[in-house]
Amino acid sequence: MTTFTPTTSAEMLEAVRWAAGEGEPIEVVGHGSKRGIGRPVQTEHVIDCSGLAGVTLYEPEELVLSARAGTPVAEIERLLAEKNQEFAFEPMDYGPLLGGEPGRGTIGGLLAANLAGPRRLKAGAARDHILGIQAVSGRGEAFKSGGRVVKNVTGYDLSKVMAGSWGTLAVLTDVTFKVLPRSETETTMALRGLTEEQAIAAMAAAMGSSAEVSAAAHLPETVTGKVLDGALSGRASTLLRLEGFGPSVTYRTEMLKTLFSMLEIDTIDEAASRSLWRQVRDVVPFADGTGKPVWRVSMAPSEGHRMVMALRMQAAVDAYYDWQGGLIWLRMESDSEADTLRALVRRHGGGHATLVRASLAERAAVPVFEPQPAALAALSARLKTEFDPKAILNPGRMVASHGGGVAASHATGG
């Protein structure tokens, strides 16, 4: 097994070019913090991008930051915090859920996985903040797209194509993101004791009000005790976050209190609110040290809980909701129940389900990413072939037929 550790774009180009020339499959990793997601990739060779690191441009007043793809996200977030800025899309950290260290992960991996967080509805995901990229495609050719300005429609947006491509089209060498000011303060209101149906309605009312709620999550009774060291144990908690300037947050808090005057409300102060949302974001309630299957399901916010209700009739499952109900985290008791779950998602208005935690055997046997209808699958396959004709980059990680059809025989996780 060979591990390439390029430290410059030129070395990266050389490594991929060699692999393309030889038709040698390679696994692309940053810190490997999300290596457990996707179909197992089994290759002779690995490109470790973490040596291609460093912030190359940060202009806070221009709201822009560029970095080499292997730069640790944590390092960038520290730098941004010094200037009271952040990635507005609140990239989640899969570490705790997947049994790894928290705080790992590279900026290239962040884009390749299209990370997002509780602010998704208001601020978008990585795809909404990426301004430009440089990369080497599976053809062994370097290319760039986008730029370093926040508004740009020159040519196709290949940066978005990289978002959520899990290293299967090109290896990123450089990325440029839009960054934004951090809110001055925040507070969270917890509506207590609502049923899922009531919670979904309350979250929709809050998000549809002019209170500018920046995140809305619902933790059912079985989950609510697993955050903030049990401070919210007991009755279900419907969490509404308000962020911004002090006077504005105070005013909007009152607005929500009026809106929900019939309900019992706990107010969670700034410091606790920050940790709470980090825990919601990082799926801490299901970071239980087990390998029980965990699903990440994206649906219309109004439909998720109906799907979950139907699923509960057929399988033992624990669930909680972010994104006003549109992001459903599910932990299965034993089997992943992929077919049952996906059929129910389709029946309840559609969306997609990704098996983000599962054993190697299960990930090899069950499509980790939602299978696409035939015409769409064919289009995605054509795009893959255009960028990586010999299927050398993370073969089979997203779709079995995109190369690497052999089931894994040894562990590559870590």
Added chain:
Amino acid sequence: MTGLAMPKPDAATLSRRAEIVADMKIIVPGEGVVDAVNGMRAFESDGLTAYRQLPLVVVLPETTAQVARILKYCNDRNIRVVPRGSGTSLSGGALPLEDAVLLVMSRFNRILDIDYANRTVTAQPGVTNLGITHAVEQEGFYYAPDPSSQIACSIGGNVAENSGGVHCLKYGLTANNVLGIEMVLMDGQVLRLGGKHLDAEGYDLLGVMTGSEGLLGVVTEVTVRILKRPEAARALLIGFPSSEEAGQCVADIIGAGIIPGGMEMMDGPAIRAAEDFVHAGYPLDVEALLIVELDGPGPEIDHLIGQVEAIAARNGSTACRISTSEEERLVFWAGRKAAFPAVGRISPDYYCMDGTIPRKELPKVLAGMRAMSARYGLGVANVFHAGDGNLHPLILYDANEPGELEKAEAFGSDILRLCVEVGGVLTGEHGVGVEKRDLMGTMFTDDDLDHQMRVKCAFDPNHLLNPGKVFPQLRRCAEMGRMHVHRGQMPFPDIPRF
């Protein structure tokens, strides 16, 4: 670009015109096919009026099934197709081709679903941008991206161009507000990307469709996010002796963690033209005018407005007014919103450019433009989305003067080259179209462009959909598919690790 080279018309297609028209009338019965020259005149150009071309035939389908049949028919017979929404493109994206069917989407004009719980609207692509807001405003909602052409431009055209507006810095471009589309590929296959849920299960094809300028597929349905109207909005009108101070003021506002709902700048010539036209009370003794709009809950605006005023004063503002009523706020905007027609009054013609630059380069770029203006002997007025660095220089010329259009175009190209040189881009929101097509090489290498074209090859391998737009040179997909194989030594020999 006046001598714009378009793909050579296909003689076989031209010779079969009668047959194609007849077949189109079978696919779209009734009023949906326009083949008389008089009728087709209305479609011979889009918002980039310097270019005109009659299409082979104009077809106005009404259903996705018709679109699919038309595209499949054309694909099977190697006939080119140019999609068109409302025809307001400023880059010639909807410019017809002599041998192409012009597929006009304006009869797709129904709102299909309004969902307040999920805050989405699903509309047919011919619905206007403002039509979406109109459909939901009685409930206090609106659709955020607001191009100045919003009364006319279609939501399908907005997706194709990834259009923006004055509220983009805070609320995003079309790409950030579109959740899903239905589209038809050139071979007639109908696909759905996204929906009321977020993000893609696989590659972000919705992301690449947005801003693809009608080259990848025809959009037949759009689902967008709607937002609750902010509780209030107030604007500051701030004058500065020069663009340097105004630019620094913008930087300092953002540096203070404030992201205004809108932040627009105008230079001296634009201020004076606008004031003459609408009498908004703009100060005439300043060289740069900023409109900063704060929106949100009342107390938040009250909290920030003083801060913005202080930042402006620190940067040497010589005039500062704060709107005290909704009427006054709208008056502040009236001049900016009418800037294009206002400039139209002081010059027989104007040519609107659309580069984006890192904001700090503004003084350099404005100085460069002044020098070019002297060199070309043509005036220029600037309106500027100051928050995001998107410039709209309006070059003043007279098309009736021989050679002036060419001069204006050369001036425009020089401005865009300067934008790229300082780290910016050719277009912030209007698209490449035919207008900036031949400048793509200033921003991109052949490898860059080839990777873009590979996306095209995945969607439309025969280059039948809107050819001659965006890419300076069309290369056959089969040719590009070949790999340059670089075989050789494994680089930096083994660093084994387990």
